[in-house]
Structures are given as structure tokens and as C-alpha cells.
Amino acid sequence: MFKEDELKKIEGERKRWTEDLSKILSETPERLPRFTTVSDVDIKDLYTPVDIKELDYSRDAGFPGVYPFTRGVHPSMYRGRLWTMRMFSGLGGPEETNKRFHYLLSHGETGLSIAFHYPTLMGYDSDSPMARGEIGKCGVAIDTLKDMEILFEGIPLDKVTTSMTINPPASILLAMYIVLAEKQGVSKKEIGGTIQNDMLKEFIAQKTFMLPPKPSLRIIVDTIEYCTKEVPRWNTVSISGYHIREAGATAVQELAFTLADGIAYVEAAMERGLDVDDFAPRLSFFFDSHIDFFEEIAKFRAARRIWARIMRERFMAKNPRSWMLRFHTQTAGCSLTAQQPYNNVVRTAYEALAAVLGGTQSLHTNSLDETYAIPTEEAAAIALRTQHILAEETGAANTVDPLAGSYFVEALTGQVEEQAWEYIRKIDEMGGMVEAIERGFPQAEIADAAYKFQKQIDSGEKVVVGVNKYATEHPPITIWRMKPEIEERQLKRLREVKQRRNNQKVKGFLNQVRMASKNGENLMPHLTNAVREYASIQEICDVWRDIFGRYSDPGYF
Amino acid sequence: MEESVERKIRILIAKPGLDGHDRGAKVIARGFRDAGFEVIYTGLHQTPEQIVAAAIQEDVDAIGLSSLAGAHDYLFPRVIELLKEKGADDIVVFGGGIVPEEDVPALTQAGVKGIFTPGTSIEEAVSWVRKNIKPRK
Numbered sequence: 001m002f003k004e005d006e007l008k009k010i011e012g013e014r015k016r017w018t019e020d021l022s023k024i025l026s027e028t029p030e031r032l033p034r035f036t037t038v039s040d041v042d043i044k045d046l047y048t049p050v051d052i053k054e055l056d057y058s059r060d061a062g063f064p065g066v067y068p069f070t071r072g073v074h075p076s077m078y079r080g081r082l083w084t085m086r087m088f089s090g091l092g093g094p095e096e097t098n099k100r101f102h103y104l105l106s107h108g109e110t111g112l113s114i115a116f117h118y119p120t121l122m123g124y125d126s127d128s129p130m131a132r133g134e135i136g137k138c139g140v141a142i143d144t145l146k147d148m149e150i151l152f153e154g155i156p157l158d159k160v161t162t163s164m165t166i167n168p169p170a171s172i173l174l175a176m177y178i179v180l181a182e183k184q185g186v187s188k189k190e191i192g193g194t195i196q197n198d199m200l201k202e203f204i205a206q207k208t209f210m211l212p213p214k215p216s217l218r219i220i221v222d223t224i225e226y227c228t229k230e231v232p233r234w235n236t237v238s239i240s241g242y243h244i245r246e247a248g249a250t251a252v253q254e255l256a257f258t259l260a261d262g263i264a265y266v267e268a269a270m271e272r273g274l275d276v277d278d279f280a281p282r283l284s285f286f287f288d289s290h291i292d293f294f295e296e297i298a299k300f301r302a303a304r305r306i307w308a309r310i311m312r313e314r315f316m317a318k319n320p321r322s323w324m325l326r327f328h329t330q331t332a333g334c335s336l337t338a339q340q341p342y343n344n345v346v347r348t349a350y351e352a353l354a355a356v357l358g359g360t361q362s363l364h365t366n367s368l369d370e371t372y373a374i375p376t377e378e379a380a381a382i383a384l385r386t387q388h389i390l391a392e393e394t395g396a397a398n399t400v401d402p403l404a405g406s407y408f409v410e411a412l413t414g415q416v417e418e419q420a421w422e423y424i425r426k427i428d429e430m431g432g433m434v435e436a437i438e439r440g441f442p443q444a445e446i447a448d449a450a451y452k453f454q455k456q457i458d459s460g461e462k463v464v465v466g467v468n469k470y471a472t473e474h475p476p477i478t479i480w481r482m483k484p485e486i487e488e489r490q491l492k493r494l495r496e497v498k499q500r501r502n503n504q505k506v507k508g509f510l511n512q513v514r515m516a517s518k519n520g521e522n523l524m525p526h527l528t529n530a531v532r533e534y535a536s537i538q539e540i541c542d543v544w545r546d547i548f549g550r551y552s553d554p555g556y557f
Numbered sequence: 558m559e560e561s562v563e564r565k566i567r568i569l570i571a572k573p574g575l576d577g578h579d580r581g582a583k584v585i586a587r588g589f590r591d592a593g594f595e596v597i598y599t600g601l602h603q604t605p606e607q608i609v610a611a612a613i614q615e616d617v618d619a620i621g622l623s624s625l626a627g628a629h630d631y632l633f634p635r636v637i638e639l640l641k642e643k644g645a646d647d648i649v650v651f652g653g654g655i656v657p658e659e660d661v662p663a664l665t666q667a668g669v670k671g672i673f674t675p676g677t678s679i680e681e682a683v684s685w686v687r688k689n690i691k692p693r694k
Contacts, residue, residue, distance in 0.1 A: 454584045
């Protein structure tokens with residue numbers, strides 16, 4: 001991008017500048033021995049064209065909507081359509097969450113996102129002994145289709161898209177959503193949304209696992225295969241880095257492990273005999289937006305460039321839509337503090353800005369009370385308004401990829417990309433992500449990074465405002481509490497549903513799920529039949545646990 | 558000959574219930590190990606029964622319970638209740654994670670000796686252990 005003699009001139013000037021600078025520094029040294037990102041990457045004092053001398057505009061940056069999509073997956077990006085404002089929500093029972101959905105929709109969110117309580121996440125019903133003390137605490141209690149009907153009361157499924165953060169039972173929740181739409185008179189050809197459905201990162205980071213890796217992958221491929229034919233507007237997997245990052249990974253690890261997971265899913269689907277261009281356009285991604293502003297922007301741009309290359313060169317995809325990395329972002333929960341909680345509004349705002357400057361398709365912004373409890377309505381509203389102010393007032397959405405060409409941002413993008421490729425190669429050498437997980441490789445990297453980071457905070461090397469610096473008192477805040485009546489109501493409903501449904505039919509369909517699980521038939525039609533008759537999540541998951549066995553935590557630390 | 562050196566403090570770090578957030582538990586476990594305690598980590602998804610059985614079998618001096626999913630109000634007292642039943646309530650129980658300030662008194666009343674909330678440093682936790690936990694007789 002720059003002429004050879006121009007670069008030489010700049011190199012010369014920089015040398016002189018550095019010499020002059022050293023005189024100043026001998027009197028006024030730099031504030032810190034190192035200036036690092038939150039991932040502990042060293043950042044230089046100044047970036048110039050020399051730092052991006054290898055950059056070829058067309059090859060490396062290019063145009064939005066054109067391979068390799070560094071500048072964005074869509075030509076018009078936010079000038080055409082703003083990112084979806086999709087607030088992750090779930091609390092108590094379906095009634096409470098339905099109320100929260102209506103609240104957020106009326107306040108201007110543009111997509112739904114469901115947070116389920118732990119029993120649902122783990123394939124248990126509210127009446128399971130495993131659910132004691134957990135009902136409705138960190139998400140909505142969903143046991144059967146009946147709960148989904150209440151959850152979506154007054155919400156037309158042909159007018160909204162819904163993301164469901166659900167993993168082992170993802171196929172079951174998808175089946176419920178399909179049947180719910182059917183009851184509303186909406187065809188499964190029309191419904192749009194996402195299931196997270198990314199088991200590999202469960203073994204690595206989020207830890208809502210149930211079955212061992214191989215059967216988990218089989219069920220995922222069933223959903224990909226089914227949706228490719230029957231539910232074309234559905235994002236079949238949300239290949240996630242968020243949880244990997246929250247568990248303590250660096251930005252590069254987050255990126256590399258996520259893309260390596262993506263490679264594993266593409267391989268698994270192709271092994272089933274699916275054509276890459278049939279399913280790849282509906283794979284989606286989910287990243288964290290952490291507090292180090294520029295590192296995150298570099299990460300998002302590098303993500304698109306790397307995935308585009310993987311899809312085109314490694315998997316020979318021909319459809320440009322197969323090359324596009326579309327992603328949802330959530331601002332970093334782990335960057336927020338219990339001390340001085342109003343500071344979290346500020347952190348979330350910076351993180352949201354990074355996500356938008358990084359070209360996200362969809363965004364959840366955390367609430368100020370994130371480290372205390374499920375967000376209150378007021379806290380969630382502020383988080384949503386953070387996105388509105390970003391979209392309408394800051395000008396960040398006025399032009400596509402505003403930071404392209406910045407010597408710093410392009411250099412950092414290249415650096416993040418290079419380091420991510422190293423990890424991807426390493427994982428390939430191990431035989432792929434499933435093998436790497438079995439060896440405990442990503443888990444160990446994450447545990448090491450988390451420990452190192454904590455030591456850096458404890459020593460004061462890394463500052464967390466309000467915690468190890470500027471740690472002044474703060475007044476208490478009001479937090480959301482789960483009510484015991486909600487638990488009683490949920491248990492009562494489950495009992496009644498089980499009494500009123502046609503138990504013969506349920507038994508028959510559960511048996512068909514069992515047979516299809518064993519003989520390799522696609523599970524989705526059988527799941528749809530079972531949930532339509534109000535089979536519960538646990539009833540289906542018990543069949544799977546029985547046939548496929550359970551995965552238990554190896555407990556590395 | 559008199560044994561004047563106290564043996565190392567043995568701690569079980571446990572994840573009760575369905576909560577899968579294990580970053581903190583692992584960091585604390587490693588921090589404790591580096592501080593010279595003997596640490597056993599149960600891994601995820603332990604029932605209170607499993608935790609108590611492990612604590613007794615491993616002959617630990619204390620159990621550290623980690624919860625970030627809101628079920629601490631049931632799970633922590635349940636562990637203490639079971640320790641009492643098994644006659645092992647000399648094992649000190651402490652906890653950490655996402656525990657609102659207003660929940661601490663009830664937990665203290667139930668017998669939880671210390672709660673480490675967000676922002677706790679490894680050193681703080683280690684100091685607390687040195688001060689509050691002695692090897693069981």
C-alpha cells in the first residue's frame with residue numbers, strides 16, 4: 001500500500017523520533033513498564049505505515065460484503081440495517097419472562113434471546129431432585145411445550161426472530177419452537193432464529209454438557225441436516241467464543257478455539273454427506289466484547305478474514321454466503337464488577353462500541369447488576385438504551401468499518417490473525433478439536449490464562465477500577481429476587497401437563513425417539529412429534545442419557 | 558519424639574448443583590495449592606451428598622463451595638446439614654461466587670464460616686484460610 005522509498009523515509013524518521021523521545025523519557029518515563037491489552041499482548045508506543053507494510057488493500061481489507069469480508073459481511077452494513085438489538089433474557093417462570101420480553105420489545109429491542117434456567121440447560125425438569133434450589137434462578141424454567149406457549153404469549157413468530165441459548169437439549173427446544181409456530185399458523189419455512197447448539201465449547205468452557213462428544217455431535221448434525229431442508233431461515237449453530245473468553249481465555253484463544261470448533265462442525269456435517277454450500281450459510285458465531293477496545297475490534301476483523309479463507313480454501317465452498325462469518329456479540333460479563341456497579345454501565349458502553357466498530361450483526365449489552373443477579377427492568381433498559389445511543393447519536397454507524405486503515409488497528413488485526421492461525425494449526429496437528437478436547441488442551445490453556453490474569457490483578461499489574469484501584473465505597477443497589485411461589489407454580493403446571501396429556505402417545509413417540517437415536521435416523525421429526533404431545537425435556541434427555549451415557553467433568557484445574 | 562509441625566491444611570473445593578461456572582473455583586484451587594494447602598477439586602455437578610462423602614473420604618479440614626447460579630441459599634446449608642448428619646460438622650464450610658450481600662446473614666446462621674464475593678483476591682482467601690482453618694484432630 002505504500003511505496004518502498006516512502007517506507008524507508010518513515011523508518012528513518014521514526015528512528016530520529018525515537019531518539020528524541022528517549023531524551024524526554026529519561027526525564028518523564030512512561031507510566032508503566034509495559035502497555036498491554038487485557039490479554040497481556042504488548043502494544044507499541046506508536047504505529048506507522050511501516051507496521052502494515054505488507055498490507056494489500058484489496059487482498060487484506062477489501063470491500064464490505066466481498067471476500068475476505070474484513071470490512072464487514074454486508075456491503076451496506078449499518079447504513080442499510082442496524083445490528084439486531086437482542087437482549088438475553090430469562091427469569092423465574094414463563095409468565096415472568098414473557099413480561100420481560102414485552103417490556104424489552106416495547107422499549108425497542110429488535111430480537112428475542114432466551115436464557116433458560118439450569119435444569120433446562122442440563123436436560124432436567126423442574127421436578128427433578130437435580131433441580132432443587134435452581135428453579136427460575138438464573139433463567140426461565142421451561143419443561144414442556146406448555147411453558148413455551150406461555151413464554152410467547154402475544155408474540156407472533158412470523159414477526160420476530162429468537163435466539164435460544166441452549167445446548168444439549170437444543171434440538172428439543174427447536175422442535176418446541178417449530179410446533180409453537182405451527183400452532184400460530186406460521187410455517188417452519190418462515191420462522192427465523194438461532195439455537196446455540198454448540199457442544200464443543202461446552203466441554204471446553206460453558207460446561208452445560210450431558211452426553212459424550214460423539215453423540216452430542218450426531219444430534220447437532222441432525223439439526224443442521226433437518227434445518228437445511230425444512231427450516232431454511234434458521235441459524236443451526238451459534239459457534240461460540242463468548243464462554244471460552246469468560247472462562248479466562250485470551251482474545252487470540254477465544255478466536256482460535258471458536259474457529260477450530262467451527263472447522264469441526266463443518267467436517268462433521270460434510271461427513272454426513274451434506275454439501276457445504278447447503279449448510280454453511282446458516283452457521284453463525286458468537287463472540288465476547290471485552291474491555292480492551294482495540295484488541296476486540298482487531299479480533300472481530302481477523303475472525304471474518306480467517307473464516308472466509310478457511311471456508312473457501314480448506315472446504316472449497318463456492319457460495320459466497322458460505323464464506324461469511326456472521327456473528328452475535330455479548331459485552332463481557334467477566335469485565336464487570338460488584339464494586340461500584342454503576343461503572344458497569346460505562347464498561348458495557350465501551351464494549352458495545354467495540355462490537356459495532358467490529359461489525360457485529362447482533363448485540364446484547366450487559367446490565368449494571370450483572371455481578372449480582374438477573375437484571376432488573378431498569379438495569380436492562382439502561383443496557384438497551386446504551387445500544388440506542390450508540391446507534392443514533394455517536395456516528396459509529398455512519399460509515400462502514402471506520403477504523404480500517406488505522407496503522408494500529410490493521411497491525412493488530414494482522415497480529416491477532418497470525419497468532420490464531422498458529423493455534424488452529426496446532427489443533428489440526430492434534431487431529432482436530434474433538435481430539436484436542438479429549439487431551440484437555442483448550443481447557444488447560446484457558447485455566448492457565450485465567451490464573452495468570454488473576455495473579456496480575458492481585459499484584460496490581462492489571463487494574464480493575466473500583467476493585468484494586470479507586471476502591472471507594474458505593475451505595476447498595478436493588479436486585480431482582482426469585483419468588484418461591486414461582487417454583488410452586490412451575491411444579492404444579494408440570495404435574496397438570498403430565499396428567500392432561502395423552503400419555504399413550506407420549507410413550508409411543510418417546511419410544512420412536514429411542515429407536516431413531518439407536519438406528520441413526522434424523523431425530524428432529526420424532527422430537528417434533530414428542531414435544532407436540534407435551535413430552536418433557538427430561539423425558540427425552542433421559543432416553544439419550546440411557547442410550548449414550550453421560551459426560552462427567554474431568555475436573556482439571 | 559513430639560510432632561511439632563502441623564500437617565498441611567486439606568481443602569475440598571466443590572461445585573454443588575448444576576452451575577457450570579468453574580473459573581473462580583479453579584483459580585482458587587490453584588491459588589490454594591500454590592500457597593501450600595492440599596487441594597482436592599471435585600469437578601462440576603456434585604450433589605451435596607457427593608460433596609460430603611468426598612470430604613469425609615478425603616479427610617479434609619474444610620470445604621469451599623462455589624456457586625454462581627443462585628442456588629447457594631439451598632445448596633450451602635444442605636451441605637452443612639449433611640455434615641451434621643454424618644457427624645463431620647467439624648469440617649469448616651466456606652463459600653464463594655455470586656452471593657448477594659443480603660443473603661450472607663442466612664448463610665452465616667446456617668454455619669457457613671466465610672463468603673468470598675466478586676473482587677476477592679487469592680491472597681485474601683489464603684489469609685482467611687490460614688486464620689480460620691486448622692487441621693482437624
